[in-house]
Amino acid sequence: MCGIIGVVGKSDVNLQLYDGLTLLQHRGQDAAGIVTCDDDRLNQQKANGLVRDVFRARHMERLKGNFGIGHVRYPTAGSSGPALAQPFYVNSPYGIAMAHNGNLTNMREVVDEIFQQDLRHINTDSDSEVLLNVFAHELHKLHKLQPKADDIFTAMRGVHKRVRGAYACVALIVGYGIVAFRDPNGIRPLVYGKRETEKGTEYMVASESVALDVLGYTLVRDVAPGEAIYIELDGTVHSEQCAGDPYLTPCIFEHVYFARPDSIMDGVSVHKARLRQGEHLADKILRLCPDHDVDVVIPIPDSARTAGQTVAHRLGVKFREGMVKNRYIGRTFIMPGQRQRKKSVRQKLNAIELEFRGKNVLLVDDSIVRGTTCKQIIQMARDAGAAKVYFASAAPAVKYPNVYGIDMPSANELVAHGRTTEEICAEIGADWLIYQDLEDLVLSSSSGNQKIDRFDCSVFDGNYITRDVDDQYLDDLHTARNDEAKRKKVDTSAL
Ligand SMILES: O=P(O)(O)OC[C@H]1O[C@H](OP(=O)(O)OP(=O)(O)O)[C@H](O)[C@@H]1O
Numbered sequence: 010m011c012g013i014i015g016v017v018g019k020s021d022v023n024l025q026l027y028d029g030l031t032l033l034q035h036r037g038q039d040a041a042g043i044v045t046c047d048d049d050r051l052n053q054q055k056a057n058g059l060v061r062d063v064f065r066a067r068h069m070e071r072l073k074g075n076f077g078i079g080h081v082r083y084p085t086a087g088s089s090g091p092a093l094a095q096p097f098y099v100n101s102p103y104g105i106a107m108a109h110n111g112n113l114t115n116m117r118e119v120v121d122e123i124f125q126q127d128l129r130h131i132n133t134d135s136d137s138e139v140l141l142n143v144f145a146h147e148l149h150k151l152h153k154l155q156p157k158a159d160d161i162f163t164a165m166r167g168v169h170k171r172v173r174g175a176y177a178c179v180a181l182i183v184g185y186g187i188v189a190f191r192d193p194n195g196i197r198p199l200v201y202g203k204r205e206t207e208k209g210t211e212y213m214v215a216s217e218s219v220a221l222d223v224l225g226y227t228l229v230r231d232v233a234p235g236e237a238i239y240i241e242l243d244g245t246v247h248s249e250q251c252a253g254d255p256y257l258t259p260c261i262f263e264h265v266y267f268a269r270p271d272s273i274m275d276g277v278s279v280h281k282a283r284l285r286q287g288e289h290l291a292d293k294i295l296r297l298c299p300d301h302d303v304d305v306v307i308p309i310p311d312s313a314r315t316a317g318q319t320v321a322h323r324l325g326v327k328f329r330e331g332m333v334k335n336r337y338i339g340r341t342f343i344m345p346g347q348r349q350r351k352k353s354v355r356q357k358l359n360a361i362e363l364e365f366r367g368k369n370v371l372l373v374d375d376s377i378v379r380g381t382t383c384k385q386i387i388q389m390a391r392d393a394g395a396a397k398v399y400f401a402s403a404a405p406a407v408k409y410p411n412v413y414g415i416d417m418p419s420a421n422e423l424v425a426h427g428r429t430t431e432e433i434c435a436e437i438g439a440d441w442l443i444y445q446d447l448e449d450l451v452l453s454s455s456s457g458n459q460k461i462d463r464f465d466c467s468v469f470d471g472n473y474i475t476r477d478v479d480d481q482y483l484d485d486l487h488t489a490r491n492d493e494a495k496r497k498k499v500d501t502s503a504l
């Protein structure tokens with residue numbers, strides 16, 4: 010999962026982009042980058058690290074220009090070296106920079122086409138660089154000295170015909186403006202908004218509405234699946250549906266874990282979706298165990314705080330923040346290696362003993378993926394003197410790899426893969442384990458927007474909505490990106 014942002018402003022946009030990226034930091038902690046355009050010059054700063062580490066005052070001073078784009082990266086393709094930090098840039102045609110959230114599922118065949126037919130060079134193993142080159146080639150083909158909105162939309166139609174997978178993107182065209190687009194299923198989120206200033210209207214495109222809110226923009230709407238929105242430098246906004254067969258199928262894991270609760274995605278309040286997840290989960294607990302002996306519900310911060318509240322309320326038991334989070338440690342699940350993830354959980358969370366001693370505690374987390382967090386936390390609860398430790402997951406068991414922008418490439422790294430609930434319970438050391446049912450998870454999200462009748466739930470049910478994800482694809486993905494392979498991978502991309 011990555012975070013992307015773009016601004017067409019009326020004065021320097023560097024600070025807005027920086028602030029916006031810090032608001033999207035939870036979507037990617039590996040690298041960050043900003044590209045701005047000042048007259049016909051691009052200014053760029055990108056590197057590995059958190060936003061606050063990548064941009065120094067001297068960089069910010071250099072990032073002049075009234076329009077620009079930014080990216081925070083969580084790698085899902087290629088290595089995590091500095092050469093794969095985004096935005097990417099191509100000089101022809103016009104000079105284009107692009108930031109991408111998602112993952113292409115037919116990258117290999119597109120790379121071949123790019124070399125053999127388009128005669129273009131790709132310098133990294135990033136799918137995002139591939140996507141940028143496809144867009145650039147489709148635009149180049151039109152041979153327009155000055156591209157118009159129609160040309161950009163024609164190029165976009167060409168892009169949708171060639172690439173598959175998840176892609177929510179923002180591209181900057183030197184001298185012209187920014188283009189925001191979403192794949193035909195709208196798997197990854199993208200919104201745009203505007204704000205009035207004394208100098209005129211400014212526009213922002215971002216992965217999550219929280220960036221708009223905090224920076225004083227009003228949400229206009231989500232970019233529709235398959236749609237492209239072109240915002241010219243004078244503020245003229247053009248939009249067009251560029252995909253043949255668009256069908257909104259957003260990733261439900263955004264609502265479970267990735268997104269901030271204060272974001273609204275495709276009309277669904279993430280906060281409300283999580284509240285409903287907690288209610289459904291409590292109902293299931295009451296169905297299966299009407300005489301439960303839970304004394305206290307303790308959420309695993311941060312992401313399970315919202316659902317934990319409604320679980321406790323519905324069960325009619327106390328809700329206590331018994332796990333304290335070190336606010337200086339980032340998200341553990343999106344860290345690259347298992348060793349780092351394990352260490353971070355212990356550094357990140359600590360139990361308040363008095364909330365555990367002698368009590369039957371129900372720990373609630375949003376999801377169990379590799380089992381790194383829950384295993385350690387259950388042990389911490391026992392060390393703190395809990396009588397019984399029950400564990401509830403607001404999402405169903407994560408059993409299948411993700412191919413659309415979440416780095417879960419290997420089924421056998423998932424604690425639930427090939428195990429029954431009882432076996433997982435034993436593996437993580439809980440006294441009882443309960444998972445949300447998939448239909449209840451879907452209901453939690455869909456009741457926020459009745460118009461969405463399909464979600465990408467592939468990590469729960471193994472149904473991939475784009476056609477090229479078959480066993481061969483999943484085998485290749487596992488070979489390329491399992492934890493061990495990633496550890497061994499030497500970054501040779503920065504040649
Ligand atoms: O089973 P696992 O592989 O451990 O993954 C699941 C855990 O990882 C995430 O937390 P994370 O620490 O990334 O972020 P958070 O603070 O937003 O909850 C998620 O919220 C679960 O707690």
Ligand SMILES: NC(=O)CC[C@H](N)C(=O)O
Nearest residue numbers: 010011084085086110111
């Ligand atoms: N998580 C993402 O959206 C990743 C974007 C892109 N596939 C990369 O690896 O950089």
Ligand SMILES: [Mg+2]
Nearest residue numbers: 309310311312
């Ligand atoms: Mg968590």
